[in-house]
Amino acid sequence: MINLPNLLTFIRIATIPFLVLVFYLPFSWAHPVAALIFALGSFTDWLDGYLARSLKQSTRLGAFLDPVADKLMVSIALILIVAEPQFQFLLLSSSLYTIPVAVITIPAAIIVSREIILSALREWMAEIGKLTSMPGTQLAKVKTTVQMFALVILLYCTPETDGFIVIIGYLLLYAAVVLTIWSMVRYLRTAWFVLKNQ
Numbered sequence: 001m002i003n004l005p006n007l008l009t010f011i012r013i014a015t016i017p018f019l020v021l022v023f024y025l026p027f028s029w030a031h032p033v034a035a036l037i038f039a040l041g042s043f044t045d046w047l048d049g050y051l052a053r054s055l056k057q058s059t060r061l062g063a064f065l066d067p068v069a070d071k072l073m074v075s076i077a078l079i080l081i082v083a084e085p086q087f088q089f090l091l092l093s094s095s096l097y098t099i100p101v102a103v104i105t106i107p108a109a110i111i112v113s114r115e116i117i118l119s120a121l122r123e124w125m126a127e128i129g130k131l132t133s134m135p136g137t138q139l140a141k142v143k144t145t146v147q148m149f150a151l152v153i154l155l156y157c158t159p160e161t162d163g164f165i166v167i168i169g170y171l172l173l174y175a176a177v178v179l180t181i182w183s184m185v186r187y188l189r190t191a192w193f194v195l196k197n198q
Contacts (some may be wrong), residue, residue: 002061002122003055003057003059003062004048004055004057004058004146005049005052005055005057005058006057006059006061008044008047008048008051009044009062009065009066009069011044012041012044012045012048012069012073013068013069013072014018015037015040015041016072016073016076017038018040019034019037019041019073019076019077019080020035020076020080022034023080023100023155028158031155031156031157031158032156033044034080034154034155034156035156036078037153038073038077038151038152038155039148039152039154040146041069042073042148042152045066045069045070045073045144047060048066048068051099053135056162058109059145059168067119070144071115071119074111074112074115074147074151075090075112075115077154077155078108078111078112078151079180080103080155080189081104081108081151081154081155082105082108086157086158086159087099087103087104087154087157087166089102091101093131098124100118104170105172107173107174107176107177110177110180111147111176111177111180112178114181114183114184117184118187120186121187121188121191125191137183137186138185139182139183140181142179143176143180143182143183146172146175146176146179147172147173147179147180147191148175149172150169150170150172150175150176151173153165153166153168153172154166154169154170154173157169
């Protein structure tokens with residue numbers, strides 16, 4: 001069923017190619033506009049969920065598409081950021097510092113791995129009829145919010161961006177990683193108790 005919340009989710013998915021295209025345009029405004037596209041996509045993530053609840057238009061299609069859209073946007077954004085050579089160097093006070101690639105690659109790998117693990121876990125729980133035992137948590141929502149802010153900042157950055165803005169993006173990304181691991185452990189513990197008590 002195509003309703004307003006589902007339509008917003010489809011639009012969010014459709015913006016992903018534009019995010020990639022704009023990010024690689026050879027213009028000074030490319031990264032800021034890409035960051036804006038990502039920010040608007042993140043906003044529609046909240047909006048479609050709010051509308052689905054308030055209008056009582058939750059559907060199975062929406063329940064499937066919404067997390068898919070989120071994971072696609074986050075994964076593509078992380079790939080764009082990891083592939084950017086600018087994050088191997090940091091300009092602070094007119095001095096250029098080299099940063100190991102692992103500083104940006106490791107948190108990206110952890111975030112993507114978490115999404116794959118929990119997607120597989122939810123699919124398994126659904127197969128055994130225990131998916132309702134894996135509800136979303138407030139911690140996961142906080143993680144998503146911090147992660148979105150981090151990605152917006154890092155997508156915005158260019159080689160000319162002040163180093164302190166880049167550092168804020170890094171710090172938020174690492175904060176998101178901590179919350180990512182924490183929320184994953186909580187999900188895994190819940191799944192373990194459910195499966196153990198079968």
